[in-house]
Amino acid sequence: MVSEIVEILHELNIVDYNIYDEHRKAFEMYFVKHRLDMTRDKEVREIRLRVYRNFEENGTEYLGNSDVYLYPGMDGDEIRELIESAWESALYVKNPYYRLPEKVIDKNTEKVFDGCESVIEMAKALYSAEDEVKDAFINSAEFFGETRTVNIITGKGSDISYTSGKITGEFVVQCKKENDVELYADFSYYDMEKESIRKKCAKQLKLAVERESAKRSPADYSGYPIVLTDSYVKEFLKFYLMRSNAAYVYPGYSDYKEGYDIMSDISIEGVPEYPYSAEGVKTGSRMIIEHGIVKNIHGNVMHLSYLNRPYIGMYENLHCVCNGEPMDRLLNGKYILVKNFSDFQMDPLTGDFGGEFRLAEISDENGKRIVTGGTVTGNILKNADKIRYSGEYFKEGLYVGPSAVKIG
Secondary structure (H helix, E strand, C coil): CHHHHHHHHHHCCCCCEEEEEEEEEEEEEEEECCEEEEEEEEEEEEEEEEEEEEEEECCEEEEEEEEEEECCCCCHHHHHHHHHHHHHHHHHCCCECCCCCCCCEEECCCCCCCHHHHHHHHHHHHHHHHHHCCCCEEEEEEEEEEEEEEEEEECCCCEEEEEEEEEEEEEEEEEECCCEEEEEEEEEECCCCHHHHHHHHHHHHHHHHHHHCCEECCCCCCCCCEEEECHHHHHHHHHHHHHCEHHHHCCCCCCCCCCCECCCCEEEEEECCCCECCCCCECCCEEEEECCEECCCECCHHHHHHCCCCCCCCCCEEEEEECCECHHHHCCCCEEEEEEECCCEECCCCCEEEEEEEEEEEEECCEEEEEECEEEEEECCCCHHHEEEECCEEEECCEEEECEEEEC
16 A cells, blocks of 8 residues: 555655554453453554645745545545645645655564563553552553554655554552542553552552541642652653753743753653654654753754754653652651642643642651642742752653652
8 A cells, every 4th residue: 555655646746755654453451340341452554644845935945744644445546635635735834944854774573572462461460469458459450552563654765664562551449448439540561561560550559548548638738848759750850851842942932952951960861662753763762961951952853953953853751860869868857748649730831730639648847647639739940959859760661760859
């Protein structure tokens, strides 16, 4: 089918294009408590074609683009009609001209894990966590094991292939004593991280037991330093990764540039989810911030071109190294440590973060106590000189970094 698409593009004299051909195979398992309720196999092939159109208007050069999605079973006339429509639509996208990625040939046929076997093993690991915690159990769980085979073909001559795997899902834990409490968690792994998912589930089970006996939170704790842990630290640190993205830098939403001091002695390495971006740019682990100084701006091809920066791809996952301190020192004095949010939010434009929590630990002159039903908010930019990290590290999926951060 791809060869037919290329032939039609050539017949229409369209020379700049990007064909992203993705073949996904998935195995899914759905549990209700310990009972396997349903399994499902899925296989999907989707081809996204992006055409680029170079044109001038009032002396300004533009590179417009338009996407269409093509599926197996479409005949030549259908494909041609969609491509012609996309070619016309590209005239209405007036992006200033930018340089497209150069030719790359890389046919990687390395196999990844088996989706079915991986899901079964991860499910066993998740449920084994129940042996560690009394008074709480897994109410339901869903697992999705997916392998993706991708082929990227461009008008510049690139022909790239690779295969990747991913295990995602979610589960709900429950504690039914005097009160009925449920807590939700999701997960995303790129390998069979059985120990990681077991620990995550065990932690959620313990939190459910704590939540069941928690008291309503006090009315005001705005003066308390905020402590975030584990996956919330990962979301917190994405602030720096997003502020380093060319899509924020180019329009002026972020003042980051190479050499900029973020006022925090941390190092952040961008970690790619896939070996190539959808645009055909080779990715790899890349230092974005080193000892508090911005080293690289990442992002899509268009914005990097406008900033005259090298095409290094865009990163959403990270490793973080910092001069942390022991947890007992970090948790010395007054604080509110949020263990479980209903919905944690972080705004890369303003630096605001926080949300409503289901479970938190408060420490002050009255001692420590577990509370529920409150909200915490803070701002990264306003507290740049009051951010401290733990020396202990946490790993989940592609994230490796401090297990706790204290703000304020």
